Amino acid sequence: MKALLLIISLLCLQTAFAKGVYQTPESFLKSNFNDQVPVSKTIWLNKERKQVISDILQHTPRFIRVKYWQQGEKTAWILHEVGKEKPITVGIIIENSSIKKLKVLEFRESRGWEVKHEFFTHQFNELMLTPEQMLNGTVDGISGATLSVRALKKMARISLYLEQQL
């Protein structure tokens, strides 16, 4: 029993983390705009956009507008989508219609946290949107994190689609 308690204590001390806030949206924006964060703008979902986003999400979007930040060709998007039960928050940087960075900012689910890792999110870099609103490259999934992977792919597609609408 003492050994078990010791193991649990040691586990509690180590620093890697699964559930939690990895970066605030403000910090994400500052780091990607060299501290010169442009004023946010808003894109509203008209009937056509709502339909496209519904098709991507496979359910009706729970938002009617999306905030974004633009500096020249570069835009930043902060999006939320439920994986299994809780929303996952991601920050996405798009430049010249391709993703330059996708980062999980906050993960609230109890499973599927592997999607936060750089080894996974870097697969989104340079991906673009096809005319069928699909990503133009493959993103290898993570077994046991299927729903989280799916949520990130959807958010990547939505950000690319909305960027095309600007």
Add this chain to the structure above:
Amino acid sequence: MKYASFAKTSGLAALLSVAIAPQASAVTLEELAKRLDTLEAKNQLLQQENSALREFVQQTDKKADAAVSASEALADNSSIQKLADWADKTTIGGYGELHYNNLSGKGGEDDKDAIDFHRFVLFFGHEFNDDIRFFSELELEHSIAGDGKDGEVELEQAYIDFDLNDQHTARAGLFLLPVGIINETHEPPTFYGTERNPVEKNIIPATWWAAGAGSQGELGAGFSYAAYVHSGLNLNIDDKFSIRDGRQKVSKAKANDLAATARLKYTGIAGLELSVSAQHQQDMGQGLVAGLGSGNLIETHAIWSTGPFTLKALYAAWDIDVSAVKTADPLKAEGTDKQRGFYLEPSYKISEQFGVFARFNQWDNKAGSNSGLAADSEKEQWDIGVNYWPHEDVVIKADYQYQSNDNGKDLNGLNIGLGYQF
């Protein structure tokens, strides 16, 4: 009014005579007075409009106040608030699968032509606070349960998670054991094949749940773990120590001897999962089978996905101490000390909606011997088929199974399935 007009006119005239004397000659005092009258009229109009606007703003403020008050009243309504809080913290989900089997028996094996709503499952979860959660899975198998019926109602999960910190969670209750690929994740849209693979079914044995406590979490660098102490199996000699038949399903389960299970998993590379699980139980018969000793399970698997291609490979093996039983009842115990199997499953997703797969399964629940009742006990099964997902959470499956069992009793044919999750 006239005095005011005269004063304005006079004042303006004096001002103009000093400041803009050169232009004064071009505009007469009468014209200036007219313009002032016009300006005054406009001013009065503006004042009226301003007054009206003020009144309108006041009305709007009142409306806003009323709206806020109404929403606050709504929020203060305890029953609605309680319902909203409950809904926010409670989750409901589920999955189900309908199977059609059209299988021909060979070598003395009976045909199987059946349509069966194999599983109807509901999940209920509740979040007590940020760190304590409840999760449950209630399953109805084969549509109807009760005396003389084919089905069962089973509580497969009912546990509480306690987050120790952001990376480790303690778990207590009734839960699925961390062994194999489909034991914990078995919603129909997540795997190929109408029926679950026979290796995990007969060797692990999935779906396998127990009551106990332990911890799971992340170790960093792509590694995660799960470790539990829990209720064990209860093997019976009349079932020839079948692992699957030894599940007690936490139904007044014998708990003379507990078991311990641990898993180490690596998912540090996109598309790759490597996992190894081990279980130990000191007495596989809960002290009720004379001579039956300890049992150890080793299970390991790999999943590699790259683009549309995925390869799954799993191996599981039991090592059970039946030596003392073999002396007393050699026939029934023959070969049961080793029970093992493996499968390989390559699959290819043609599109987001279509995927094809093939699977080779080999397993043996009497692998410790090839004589007596344990002779020709090895079984082999090929599966080849297709999954079609009309929606990401709905799947239609069709596959063909072909068996080549050592005892010559085979069951070959077509399986068709419909599955969903939400």
